[in-house]
Amino acid sequence: MQLSSLLWVFLAFTFSGSGVAQKVTQDQPDISSQVGQSVTLNCRYETSWRVYYLFWYKQLPSGQMTYLIQQYSGYSNARNGRYSVNFKKADKSISLIISSLQLEDSAKYFCALCDSQCLNLFISQPYRTCVK
Numbered sequence: 001m002q003l004s005s006l007l008w009v010f011l012a013f014t015f016s017g018s019g020v021a022q023k024v025t026q027d028q029p030d031i032s033s034q035v036g037q038s039v040t041l042n043c044r045y046e047t048s049w050r051v052y053y054l055f056w057y058k059q060l061p062s063g064q065m066t067y068l069i070q071q072y073s074g075y076s077n078a079r080n081g082r083y084s085v086n087f088k089k090a091d092k093s094i095s096l097i098i099s100s101l102q103l104e105d106s107a108k109y110f111c112a113l114c115d116s117q118c119l120n121l122f123i124s125q126p127y128r129t130c131v132k
Contacts, residue, residue, distance in 0.1 A: 021048045022117070023105040024113045033101055034085040040086075041096045043111030049073075056083070056096045065110075 023046040033039045045054065050129050054071040069080040071087050071094055098105055116120040 022046060022113055024111055025119065026111055035101055035103060037101050038097060038099045039097075039101060039105075041109050041111075042093065044093050045096065045111070045113050046092060047113060049115050053114045053116070053118070054085075054087070054094045055112040056085070057110045058105075059110065059111065060107055068109075080130075 016096050025044045026042065027044070028042050031039055031041070041056075042055070043056075050073075051072045054073075056070075058068055060066065069078055069083045069085060071078045073087050077087050082099045084097045084098040084099070088094070088099065092109065096109065096111070125131060
């Protein structure tokens with residue numbers, strides 16, 4: 001399923017009054033950093049699901065959404081190239097770590113929560129990251 005379809009699923013569940021107890025929050029301010037450095041983006045979530053996935057996406061200035069990494073609730077910290085996560089299930093938090101920053105890392109970053117079959121998707125408000 002493409003992300004645009006997932007976004008419609010998110011919107012449908014958010015505005016349908018479904019009453020589910022899932023929530024994703026990013027409350028860090030926008031971040032600026034330098035090429036070659038690392039940056040950490042924090043995300044908190046609430047869920048009543050026992051099994052779930054967490055995702056990080058970035059939105060390019062063109063509006064295109066790009067998948068970065070996923071974390072399954074039953075596994076320890078995931079890694080995908082320059083992207084890794086610090087997953088703390090007990091604290092219901094997940095941080096995205098981007099290492100060796102490049103100019104093309106300047107984007108909006110979204111954390112998303114999905115049930116075991118990705119039938120329900122909840123997406124946070126974005127972070128803006130600027131690499132200089």
